[in-house]
Amino acid sequence: MQPECRPLTPADLDAMTALEHSAHVHPWSRGLLAEAFGERYFSGSLWHQGELLGYFIADRVLDESTLMNICVAPRWQGRGLGRQLLEHYFARCRALGLGWLWLEVRASNRSALGLYVATGYEESGRRRNYYPTAEGHEDAVLMQKRL
Ligand SMILES: CC(C)(COP(=O)(O)OP(=O)(O)OC[C@H]1O[C@@H](n2cnc3c(N)ncnc32)[C@H](O)[C@@H]1OP(=O)(O)O)[C@@H](O)C(=O)NCCC(=O)NCCS
Numbered sequence: 286m287q288p289e290c291r292p293l294t295p296a297d298l299d300a301m302t303a304l305e306h307s308a309h310v311h312p313w314s315r316g317l318l319a320e321a322f323g324e325r326y327f328s329g330s331l332w333h334q335g336e337l338l339g340y341f342i343a344d345r346v347l348d349e350s351t352l353m354n355i356c357v358a359p360r361w362q363g364r365g366l367g368r369q370l371l372e373h374y375f376a377r378c379r380a381l382g383l384g385w386l387w388l389e390v391r392a393s394n395r396s397a398l399g400l401y402v403a404t405g406y407e408e409s410g411r412r413r414n415y416y417p418t419a420e421g422h423e424d425a426v427l428m429q430k431r432l
Pocket of ligand 1 (some may be wrong): 399
């Protein structure tokens with residue numbers, strides 16, 4: 286299977302919102318997803334036979350980029366698509382001349398942490414008790430990657 290990769294467009298909002306709510310424990314609202322089409326953001330998405338399999342949304346400031354969101358539809362997870370999305374992200378960053386990449390992830394998110402370490406991110410710090418959880422709070426792990 287060779288999914289098609291292309292940037293997201295506002296016409297994809299319905300599919301994005303559905304995928305967002307199926308993949309994330311703490312999903313972005315439709316309104317927040319819509320804001321990701323602003324000038325400082327860029328994105329990529331994977332499609333197969335008209336189905337949205339996954340996407341990323343990132344921002345760009347000077348020569349730096351922060352990965353704001355990445356998700357793969359639950360039934361497609363564990364097949365290399367997250368890694369594929371990040372490879373597209375890195376290629377876009379290189380083309381845009383961006384050298385420093387950043388992200389934040391919940392300390393409990395083992396699959397995302399595994400993906401980021403596997404693609405060359407390193408932990409650069411922590412925000413203690415940053416994210417609310419059902420039971421209280423958990424740390425945000427800050428990660429960086431030099432392209
Ligand atoms: C995180 C996410 C995008 C990973 O996508 P995926 O398509 O399942 O990941 P891949 O199959 O490309 O895996 C790539 C690497 O990530 C790591 N990884 C993936 N799932 C993992 C898991 N459950 N535990 C540990 N490592 C994992 C592995 O190193 C893997 O490499 P390998 O297959 O050679 O072992 C996906 O799990 C997801 O959408 N999660 C919900 C949304 C989310 O939490 N997004 C991140 C918010 S910060």
